Amino acid sequence: MRGVMFWLINSRRISVYDTYYMQYLIVGLGNKGEEYSNTRHNVGRMLVEAFRKKNDFPEWFGDKALKARVSKGMWGKDKVVLLEPDNFMNVSGKSVAPLVKNAKDAERTIVVYDDLDLPLGGMKISFNRSSGGHKGVESIINALKTREFARLRIGICPMTPRGKLKKPKGEDALLDFIVGPFKKSEHDDLKKTIKKGADALALILEEGREIAAGKVN
Numbered sequence: 685m686r687g688v689m690f691w692l693i694n695s696r697r698i699s700v701y702d703t704y705y706m707q708y709l710i711v712g713l714g715n716k717g718e719e720y721s722n723t724r725h726n727v728g729r730m731l732v733e734a735f736r737k738k739n740d741f742p743e744w745f746g747d748k749a750l751k752a753r754v755s756k757g758m759w760g761k762d763k764v765v766l767l768e769p770d771n772f773m774n775v776s777g778k779s780v781a782p783l784v785k786n787a788k789d790a791e792r793t794i795v796v797y798d799d800l801d802l803p804l805g806g807m808k809i810s811f812n813r814s815s816g817g818h819k820g821v822e823s824i825i826n827a828l829k830t831r832e833f834a835r836l837r838i839g840i841c842p843m844t845p846r847g848k849l850k851k852p853k854g855e856d857a858l859l860d861f862i863v864g865p866f867k868k869s870e871h872d873d874l875k876k877t878i879k880k881g882a883d884a885l886a887l888i889l890e891e892g893r894e895i896a897a898g899k900v901n
Contacts, residue, residue, distance in 0.1 A: 707762035713797040713820040724840040728797040735882040752779040774819040777827025793833040802839030809897040
């Protein structure tokens, strides 16, 4: 268990960016609202919450300026901000953009989200790639005007008996699937994936995204 220190800034005259100055920003994507809390599309938020608890980060607090929940802590000597946008998925970038002002900030930003192109239990670390059709990631790319941030992509797709991805057919069926809950039969795999994903985030912070990608992927 890693001990965590956290800092307080009392002045309201400085910018949001200066208030949250940090070495790393970890963003968990999902839709706001209790009805979405345990759905496939919210697995990014689930994972960041698991990381927060495992590493003794402070409780979340709401930031109205960012329209997000925030937890601030330390990883070794590095300041780390955990952020969960309280916007809907397709406007997630509005919560992230105030904290990412340059290329260095982008490279130290990690976005965690669900990926229908990966099986449940699978995950990949990537960076400098397209959104892959994910509306939350697309919103962040558009808001930051860069694709350089790191992504921790968490698989949510079931498999056929032959080991192929079993994606829903049709736009309506796809939407119902991603905003629907995990099946009871999937809960064990989900727990293992969340634990593995929290460890992957720690690995990125410890060794950098390139080395972490080589080990996780």
